[in-house]
Amino acid sequence: MNTSAKAPRKVSMGVIGPILALILLVIAGALMNSNFLDWNNISNVLARSAFIGIIAVGMTFVITAGGLDLSVGSMAAFIAGLMILVMNTALPVLGVGIPIVLLGMAVALLAGIVAGLLNGILITRLGIEAFIVTLGSMGIYRSLVTWLADGGTLSLDFTLRTFYQPVYYGGIFGVSWPIIVFALVVVVGEVLMRATAFGRHCAAIGSNDQVARYSAVRVARVRLLTYVMLGLLVGVATIMYVPRLGSASSATGLLWELEAIAAVIVGGTVLKGGFGRVWGTVIGVLILTLIGNILNLTDFVSPYLNGAIQGAIIILAVILQRGRKPGL
Amino acid sequence: MNTSAKAPRKVSMGVIGPILALILLVIAGALMNSNFLDWNNISNVLARSAFIGIIAVGMTFVITAGGLDLSVGSMAAFIAGLMILVMNTALPVLGVGIPIVLLGMAVALLAGIVAGLLNGILITRLGIEAFIVTLGSMGIYRSLVTWLADGGTLSLDFTLRTFYQPVYYGGIFGVSWPIIVFALVVVVGEVLMRATAFGRHCAAIGSNDQVARYSAVRVARVRLLTYVMLGLLVGVATIMYVPRLGSASSATGLLWELEAIAAVIVGGTVLKGGFGRVWGTVIGVLILTLIGNILNLTDFVSPYLNGAIQGAIIILAVILQRGRKPGL
């Protein structure tokens, strides 16, 4: 077993790597544009990280337990559409006010849970590859939102939106709600992952599900729970998303799944499962969002090449934390 | 030995499942539209399967050896763009004729090999997760083609295109070239997978790379080769693609990676590696292409819901071949 001879070094580089990459990006940003470190910009970046971030925290659990979910982006779009539809429909009855917002939120959370449950059941009870199930449901939700919106955009009633807007733009002590909720989700996620039986079980299952089964871990249930939890978090993210622009269309949440998965892996979680860390995912999300922000704040390259720079930085960030043996 | 009691049943459902799904689709198609079984339609379907199909054969090897490649779609777009650019540039010198087409083909194959080599080197020599490397290169190639095309479309010179077109539309004995090339690639792939040391080594590496290394298999080299081979096949697919559409833009090859991976898995190859079959992949590709074709044969649902139907059929096709134990 010479493989783990390097173990100590691996851990430390794995830990420092993503942080280092993030620090380098922040320095680069600050050098390129003096407004970069303004609270205003920082706040923007954090708030817009929140959607992917909240979802990526859930994805960390799914991946740690050896799963995958490609459907989160279109699930978010679908939930947003559903939420808007329900709120608009309930408006004549409930009027503008807290109750209707609560109704919308409840719908979003419920829909998220149900969607996660469906994915999870197909994966754990029928034993179909997560990749296939969620690729399928990705197509299904994306279609459904297009259909709900009749091909166009579903928009929240204007007065309702004005009332609901503070959920994205408002906050306390100058910190906006998405940032607060994101932070809460991260803290809860970190505790769940590191300090609860659930987190342990996820890692055990992802590491070797046979061993987990022989250790009397309820493998299928834990796996199912990871998908449900991810669904719930997609619901939470949607609750923050809808007040931002008040609309949902088939373009909502496009490619969020790839971004979320990339954030998880850039953060040091192992794609094949068995090892995950929530704080790493947060760093991953921040790295991904910052790249876009920095590219917008400067124009030293053709905007056509933004994607290339993003791609290169993602690879570089992971090279920084590489300590794993080659040949994988 | 009763030990292998369950083995045969499992295998047979895994084998029959995809074939059954395909047959059901064909029957459905034939019932819905009398022209479905016309050679004309069959030929269209087969020819358009060829792009994804050729790529998916390469992907089968990558996945069997425990890897993944998300970059194939944008790689195809980039190679198409490059090929067009080179051919247009060489036109004044070489004129319309076989030499310039050969030049274009050589460029495509070479670019494919180099692109595969780059992915492979980052993955095997630097030991970075395949998911990250190829997500990165996906962004890079997609950007590069946008940039080459200056945000628009790169088009092959019209006369050149007319000359080159038979490579897609022509053929022998009424069978068009893409179908012939696809068939060749499949046969070679099948032989490689089943009857050569390379194929075995791929499966061994995907099953347990430590074991393979201990058995003196050159793990890194075999893995690298799978990516190079995939790159080469992307080049081959592009050679067929360019005469079909005569252009490349940032929309070229969009989501091919997901389609190729889905085809591989629908065909029964295991996403985590260790077991792959090329013929299964072919069935997977045909299933995916047929779904689109059949949806065009009738108009019994809102076009908005096409994606939902595709998603549902993909899941169903895999349920059919499931024989794996639940709880995974």
Add this chain to the structure above:
Amino acid sequence: MGIAVSTPILALSQVSRSFGPIEVLHSVDIALHPGRVHALIGENGAGKSTMMKIMTGYQPPSAGRVLLDGAPVTFTDMGQAEAQGISLIHQEFNLAEQLTVEQNIFLGAELRRGWLLDKAAMRAKSRELLARLRCDVDPLSVISTLSNSDKQMVEIAKALLRDTRILIMDEPTAVLTRTETEVLLEQVRALRDHGTAVLFTSHKLDEVSAIADDLTIMRDGAVVWSGPARDMDEHQMAEAMVGREISTLYPPKTATQGALALEVEGFRVPGFAQDIGFTLRKGEILGVAGLMGSGRTETFEGLAGLRPGHGVVRIDGAPVTIRHPWEALAMGLAYLTEDRKTRGLLLQKGLGENLTLQALHRFSNWLLDKRAEDAALTRAVADFDIRGSRDVDVGSLSGGNQQKLLFAKIMLSDPGILVIDEPTRGIDIGTKQQMYQFIRKLAAEGRAIIVISSEMQEVIGLADRVLVMRQGRIAGELAGPEMTEDAIVRLAMGVGAAAPATGNRQKETSE
């Protein structure tokens, strides 16, 4: 101290090896000679496997030299040692589970005709090798469907295939029955007579006496004795290894049997076992013997909810239905797997995480109590004498220490009924003694214990009563003085009389 006259074909000279700050081998020497069988013995974690890996190029030494034919060599990749005719059979299985027997045997050394594989030739050669080992598995079966002993035979066939001048085997017999072991030893003798140098290790000292020409004994990473094997008898070997007197291996059978803990009637595990019936009392140790493949593992996996099983099961007199392992555990029934590597331990995880996995609820009250976990590990390390660094992945523990950890893990879940499948595989003799005492102590505490073992001595020495299984059925039951090797073998093979006539036996045949 080399006695042999020829020059060593492979030798270590003053080799040390460290993992991080910990040195596990301290300037060891060993020399192998052509045509001689060299046995390497020592306690769990003494450094045997590490030494073997260094000799075969799987690990570099931290200091010292590897000498091949008298000249220093450095192997830079796995292929090099193999090209020099050196083969290692690993302590843990080294097979690709999804591949077939033939594919594994020829992995990395495929026969070709031109570009293509010569499958017919490989199949034929595989059959021939397996036949030499008297193993009747089909070369086309997939490894994951094989029993452990068959897997081991495949490993051996794989090594035999390579044209080996030097064959190094790390506990090849740990998962083999006596008959299979004899077949293997026969092959080893044949190879030796052909001039092959053989190095092997085993915790079964009778095998060592039977086959070794030379002997090296290690303790705590150092060689403590080296010389001709005939100079040492089993007893002396054990003492030299452990560093203390080993008096009686098995504790006295002082069982005071209590109430019925487990009653099983007409139980079957489709495809593997049928008509299983027996009873078990608190405080009792019930042995289960049988040939490999007789369905012992499946029967008890079925009872523990790990695979589908049907029949009447009563725990403490109350009928129960167990469909999942956690249900079994909730009823106080725990099963310890025979397969520590793929079913028992998370090799990439630390000791603590493995230890508490099965009993996590006891350490968690919303949040995990990491201090308590740590304390549990400290206790387990002491109780079970687990040696090696606490901070490594379990995969880096020596095989025997992994087994001890597995045992500690299952005990943490505090089962009332404990099924232990092959508890002492790969355990050194000193620790074995401790474990037997431990198992007896558990019984004395009022637990009901089932020990499945392929080591007949173990069953006889430890159990109060023995069930013998054959072809998925209970062939008979033996107790007290009836428990002899001869009687067990007869029942297991289905030969001779030895008709079972106990009360339990009659109960189970109804229905």
Add this chain to the structure above:
Amino acid sequence: QETKVIGVSIPAATHGWAGGMNYFAQAAITRLEATYPELDFVLSTASDPSRQVNDIEDMLATRNIDALVVLPFESEPLTGPVQAVADAGVWVTVVDRGLSVEGIEDLYVAGDNPGFGRVSGEYMASQMPDGGDIVVLRGIPTTIDNERVAGFEEAIEGSGINILGMEHGNWNRDTSFTVMQDFLSRHENIDAVWASDDDMAIGVLAAIEAAGRDDIQFVLGGAGMKEMIQRAMEGDSMIPANVTYPPSMIASAIEVTALGMVSQTPVSGEFIIGSVLVTQENAEEFYYPDSPF
């Protein structure tokens, strides 16, 4: 009377304008099917050029179409396949994005992208006689977008308008919101924004509002989304105008084609639907409250 089959192939509803276009296509089909029992329609939507080619191939091979109305995803890749349809004797109507070879189609109903850019630029110049600093959001990198931007840049030349920055908002509200937030962080003063599309304008407005900035005098979108037309109509100073690029042009194309099929008097030729400036004065004419766009 013999049934005639009309195939309609359009890009999928991936953003607002395309959604509107999808809506108008379906509405036209429903209406025409009711009016003309002898007409059959086949509608397909594609998410990329190569799938659109598949759709068209399938229509020809299996649906026996007599006419094809196509809004090409991209001009170049669709040229060959549409030509094959025309060669098979099928009537071809091309909408919006022209083919790259002339003379294939029987009927061409088109928007005017350079014109769209030009009208937008001229309006900007007229509103900012002393020049000023603007930022520009571009669409998905395509020829359409290139043509619009070229038309725009040409129109503002010499007007003293200075483009501080251009980024791609991809005709997407979310992307545009983010891009605009970053423009706002980067530039202390922005006088106006050319969002070039109403979906993007919505994202831009939200970002401006959230930042509480009052230096921006107005935002010019485009394509005539009903909410934006309404705001112009109501005299909203942030959205004083719009430039049309009606997604309903697909409906016109389908209708004319259908008419040609039933009346046996084909109406061939070219219809350019020019981009018109919408201001408070004429907004009412362009306000369709029932349209989804």
